[in-house]
Amino acid sequence: MTARVGVITFPGSLDDADAARAVARAGAEPVPLWHGDRDLRGLAAVILPGGFSYGDYLRCGAIARFAPVMGELVPAARAGLPVLGICNGFQILCEAHLLPGALTRNAGLRFIDRVVRVRIEDTRTPWTADYAQDQEISVVLKSGEGAYVADPATLARLAAAGQVVARYAGANPNGSVGDIAGVRNEAGNVVGLMPHPEHAIDALTGPGTDGLGFFTSVLRAMVDQ
Amino acid sequence: MSGADTVGRAAATPGQPQPYAELGLTSEEYARIGGVLGRRPTDAELAIYSVMWSEHCSYKSSRVHLRQFAESAPPSAALLAGIGQNAGVVDIGQGYAVTFKVESHNHPSYVEPFQGAATGIGGIVRDILAMGARPVAVMDSLRFGPADAPDTRRVLPGVVAGISFYGNCLGLPNIGGELAFDPCYRGNPLVNALCVGVMRHEDLKLAAARGTGNQVILFGSRTGPDGIGGASVLASATFGGSDAAKRPSVQVGDPFMEKLLIECCLDLYAGGLVTGIQDLGAAGVACATTELAAGGGSGMRVDLDVVPLRDPALGPAEILMSESQERMMAVVEPGDVDRFMDVCARWGVLATVIGEVTGTGRLEMTWRGEQVVDIPPASAADEGPVYQRPIQRPAGQDALLADDPAALPRPEGGPELRAALLSLLASPGLADTAWVTEQYDRHVRGNTVLAMGQDAGVIRIDEQTGLGIALATDGNGRFGLLDPYAGAQLALAEAYRNVAATGAVPLAVTNGLNFGSPEDPGVMWQFSEAVRGLADGCAALGVPVTGGNVSFYNQTDETPIHPTPVVGVLGVHADVTRRVPVGLRTEGAPIVLLGRTAAEFGGSAWAQVAHGHCGGRPPQVDLGAEQALAAVLTAAAADGLLEAAHDLSEGGLAIALAECCLDQGLGCQVALQGDLFTQLFSESAARAVVAVRPGSERAFAALAARHGVPVQELGVAGGDSLVVQGSFDIPVDELAAAHTGTLPGIFG
Amino acid sequence: MARIVVDVMLRKEIHDPQGEAIASAAHRLGFGQVLGVRQGKRFEVELSGPADEAALARVAELAGELLANQVIEEFTLHES
Amino acid sequence: MARIVVDVMLRKEIHDPQGEAIASAAHRLGFGQVLGVRQGKRFEVELSGPADEAALARVAELAGELLANQVIEEFTLHES
Ligand SMILES: Nc1ncnc2c1ncn2[C@@H]1O[C@H](COP(=O)(O)OP(=O)(O)O)[C@@H](O)[C@H]1O
Numbered sequence A: 001m002t003a004r005v006g007v008i009t010f011p012g013s014l015d016d017a018d019a020a021r022a023v024a025r026a027g028a029e030p031v032p033l034w035h036g037d038r039d040l041r042g043l044a045a046v047i048l049p050g051g052f053s054y055g056d057y058l059r060c061g062a063i064a065r066f067a068p069v070m071g072e073l074v075p076a077a078r079a080g081l082p083v084l085g086i087c088n089g090f091q092i093l094c095e096a097h098l099l100p101g102a103l104t105r106n107a108g109l110r111f112i113d114r115v116v117r118v119r120i121e122d123t124r125t126p127w128t129a130d131y132a133q134d135q136e137i138s139v140v141l142k143s144g145e146g147a148y149v150a151d152p153a154t155l156a157r158l159a160a161a162g163q164v165v166a167r168y169a170g171a172n173p174n175g176s177v178g179d180i181a182g183v184r185n186e187a188g189n190v191v192g193l194m195p196h197p198e199h200a201i202d203a204l205t206g207p208g209t210d211g212l213g214f215f216t217s218v219l220r221a222m223v224d225q
Numbered sequence B: 001m002s003g004a005d006t007v008g009r010a011a012a013t014p015g016q017p018q019p020y021a022e023l024g025l026t027s028e029e030y031a032r033i034g035g036v037l038g039r040r041p042t043d044a045e046l047a048i049y050s051v052m053w054s055e056h057c058s059y060k061s062s063r064v065h066l067r068q069f070a071e072s073a074p075p076s077a078a079l080l081a082g083i084g085q086n087a088g089v090v091d092i093g094q095g096y097a098v099t100f101k102v103e104s105h106n107h108p109s110y111v112e113p114f115q116g117a118a119t120g121i122g123g124i125v126r127d128i129l130a131m132g133a134r135p136v137a138v139m140d141s142l143r144f145g146p147a148d149a150p151d152t153r154r155v156l157p158g159v160v161a162g163i164s165f166y167g168n169c170l171g172l173p174n175i176g177g178e179l180a181f182d183p184c185y186r187g188n189p190l191v192n193a194l195c196v197g198v199m200r201h202e203d204l205k206l207a208a209a210r211g212t213g214n215q216v217i218l219f220g221s222r223t224g225p226d227g228i229g230g231a232s233v234l235a236s237a238t239f240g241g242s243d244a245a246k247r248p249s250v251q252v253g254d255p256f257m258e259k260l261l262i263e264c265c266l267d268l269y270a271g272g273l274v275t276g277i278q279d280l281g282a283a284g285v286a287c288a289t290t291e292l293a294a295g296g297g298s299g300m301r302v303d304l305d306v307v308p309l310r311d312p313a314l315g316p317a318e319i320l321m322s323e324s325q326e327r328m329m330a331v332v333e334p335g336d337v338d339r340f341m342d343v344c345a346r347w348g349v350l351a352t353v354i355g356e357v358t359g360t361g362r363l364e365m366t367w368r369g370e371q372v373v374d375i376p377p378a379s380a381a382d383e384g385p386v387y388q389r390p391i392q393r394p395a396g397q398d399a400l401l402a403d404d405p406a407a408l409p410r411p412e413g414g415p416e417l418r419a420a421l422l423s424l425l426a427s428p429g430l431a432d433t434a435w436v437t438e439q440y441d442r443h444v445r446g447n448t449v450l451a452m453g454q455d456a457g458v459i460r461i462d463e464q465t466g467l468g469i470a471l472a473t474d475g476n477g478r479f480g481l482l483d484p485y486a487g488a489q490l491a492l493a494e495a496y497r498n499v500a501a502t503g504a505v506p507l508a509v510t511n512g513l514n515f516g517s518p519e520d521p522g523v524m525w526q527f528s529e530a531v532r533g534l535a536d537g538c539a540a541l542g543v544p545v546t547g548g549n550v551s552f553y554n555q556t557d558e559t560p561i562h563p564t565p566v567v568g569v570l571g572v573h574a575d576v577t578r579r580v581p582v583g584l585r586t587e588g589a590p591i592v593l594l595g596r597t598a599a600e601f602g603g604s605a606w607a608q609v610a611h612g613h614c615g616g617r618p619p620q621v622d623l624g625a626e627q628a629l630a631a632v633l634t635a636a637a638a639d640g641l642l643e644a645a646h647d648l649s650e651g652g653l654a655i656a657l658a659e660c661c662l663d664q665g666l667g668c669q670v671a672l673q674g675d676l677f678t679q680l681f682s683e684s685a686a687r688a689v690v691a692v693r694p695g696s697e698r699a700f701a702a703l704a705a706r707h708g709v710p711v712q713e714l715g716v717a718g719g720d721s722l723v724v725q726g727s728f729d730i731p732v733d734e735l736a737a738a739h740t741g742t743l744p745g746i747f748g
Numbered sequence C, D: 001m002a003r004i005v006v007d008v009m010l011r012k013e014i015h016d017p018q019g020e021a022i023a024s025a026a027h028r029l030g031f032g033q034v035l036g037v038r039q040g041k042r043f044e045v046e047l048s049g050p051a052d053e054a055a056l057a058r059v060a061e062l063a064g065e066l067l068a069n070q071v072i073e074e075f076t077l078h079e080s
């Protein structure tokens, strides 16, 4: 049986099909989850995709956080289920307090869609194990509220515990503190990432295949279990 | 007075004055309504006729000209639905059909740039959705006054942010468009949006209400007092109210609702729950009900009391005219209504049965239990006034043509040519558009193969077979001014060439015709010439016009904008992995210029940037040469002979080569023959520059010879400079600095 | 130093989809008695000099020109 | 019916690029005496029932759970 990875669709999710495609490309079976679901159906890992859940109204991710499926996901994530939030998914995970900090308006105050270089600084998570420590990858960043912020104490804690999963390697595109592009929870199973690895799985439609590692990593983590 | 103006009352009070003039109707048109109905219209009926007979909805000034698109259309087996539908539908093979259309939102975008442009995207997306298709991409074609004018600084950032906000939130990749600046658009920006959608052949939907007893369902947002300036005239005239007169004409977009509406409609289609469907755009419920009823040749009864309102104070005329966004209207068989409602509930979309199809042939509406509308729907939807407006070639046209740019001082020698290239490359109309295009999500849906910065946007349709489409929009107001017939053909030729440069076979055309006032005979001459040029051009190239949009009254006081037909061409890629990008990528790849170059500077970017000049004749149109060039480009792409291809347009070879270098940061060395200035900056049409895959030189030369396309070997790709031998060289970094600095310098 | 607050709200008749989305989220969260929500902006403007009439007038001018889009919004000011 | 206003501002230590951009735009427009601007949100919440303590408490709960993200924002309420 192939490993089954859930991809949640919230009202306004946009990159759900792309995340599912990336899961399939990595060799796992993508399983759609609906925001109204109250059952994670024994899935081995779950992705919260990019998009504008609930129109990004109020704050990005603020309303999606209360979707029924989140009632299942939050305890499962606390119990160790591998969860990846990409872009809007990252915002939802922060709003749900599964990840520290918050994402705010880009420093330039404009939405940007741009290929960026990102350095993978923590390869111990189920989502990044297939990368080399400090490997630089090219991925698409596309967001209007991608600037990561946290209070100084939290930042210090993240740095000390190695919870910064990825940093922007080139010029800081959005004003994120410490060039942070992605973080994880203490246990390491929940990862949030602002750029989109699912848009970097094929040189035909993206900057290359550097993003595939997130999806092969989790597949391996599931098989290894 | 209280209560509504009912049909009974209208019959009993024939002499009651009505504000038809404020609603934009002439006294002849008003009299004609009376003739149709055999009595004066009720206020609600007057609202319907005034919007349906408006220029925007009835095409009363343009219709006699637009006919040519159908009459001289080349025979095309690919056309599944043509002009007259919400959007044209084209067969692209493998059972897929594509629908695409341009729409303008010029005036609203000037009044309120952000919301105006945002709702422009929303409107065109619903048009595509109404055909039964899944919208898969958008494009935007933008024109503003001078880049550094205060007006432009106000309008441009708002327009771009609005398109970004709405399109990104819908999850539709933006795959291209245009950005141009000219003083003629000061106070009259052009905001034209294009949407393209994909469906299986059998999914095609039409806007027709058929089947007596079928239910009419309004779904999506509630109806509020949006964009009903006209109806509030009515309300205040009738009720003496002052509140209503203050109602806004600005509509606010809710892209989240539209996203839900898209998914909801696609589920409804998949479930076979819809027999007819229409989007609500301009003229809202009035337009949707009359067009559905007229389209089906049926009657319809509508209860306005059940229309869900955001503002309970709205009266019948206001409900009918409201332009509240994100609404659709469907015709549903009674047995399917429950399932229809279930699908809407799943997506959180409000849906209400507001009426049913009847066999009476009349459109009847009630409000508070009384009949307020009783009309033959076709009289409003299809039988509006048609005008043959006076046409007069402007007196100054000959002087304009005689103002030959040959008299302008030209750069001479390497340093001057070098400086001319850099200043063109840095001019706002040719500078890097990243400030704009980075605000658009081009990656969403994961099927974008080529997007901004390339000659055309390319989208993959089928992941298994690689089937895809290419789309480009083009228009050049300066050429349009000098010769609207040729200008329209040059716009068509450029879009056609752009699509072919990526390797796609051009298949069909849409257009947005942006002009001044049709009541100005000079403008009407420009319009008729442009339509004739486009129709003739499409016939010559064998690509039918499938639909489009007309925007008149783009003028400040007496000065109209340049005639600006924006032409969109759709092409097909049998296999998108064969697409050809713009950028040079291999050292030593031979660079070849295709086509013939003459000294053609009328309306050129060089004349504009260097001298602020627009006069003389636009470049010669040679549609046979365009066809041959496209044939070479598409065959070469299919055979894998090319590494890069870029069409020549504004700024000529100089700008094309610079862009080929900038894309991947690889330089080139070229040797040009003859007059260097002409070689570099002329804007002769039917040309492209290509980088041949090393090893394919002979095959490519044979291909070009077979199609009779002139070939000029220019040099090779490589190095870190653009080198014009014996004249100048410019490091790619310096090109990049000139190219990228301009828009951020102006807009921050 | 003066601190003046500018409240900017959409005009009454202008559609506020964001407010509507928040209201329905509130309902789903069990705040059934919420009838409606309108979302606006709040600016805290710090000025050099005293918080006098002139300062208020100046901020009103700023609000009209920059902080509010009067095509669709209206604003009010008060000292903080 | 009660109408309660919730003001939400970024916490002081959180960087506010929008406020900064507005302040520099104000300077460019000639409002030199503007020392700084902070941008926040203002919600008007309409509730069924009277504007009593209970209503305020309920809206405070809504604000804490939904309207403000207390990781970066703080809120205050008042009757309108
Ligand atoms: N410039 C044009 N070229 C071809 N067709 C046009 C043009 N302008 C309008 N049309 C066609 O006329 C019909 C009515 O247009 P319109 O009222 O804009 O449609 P909708 O209300 O669906 O947007 C459509 O089929 C449209 O494609």
Ligand SMILES: [Mg+2]
Pocket (backbone or CB within 6 Å): B086, B127, B130, B279, B281
């Ligand atoms: Mg339509």
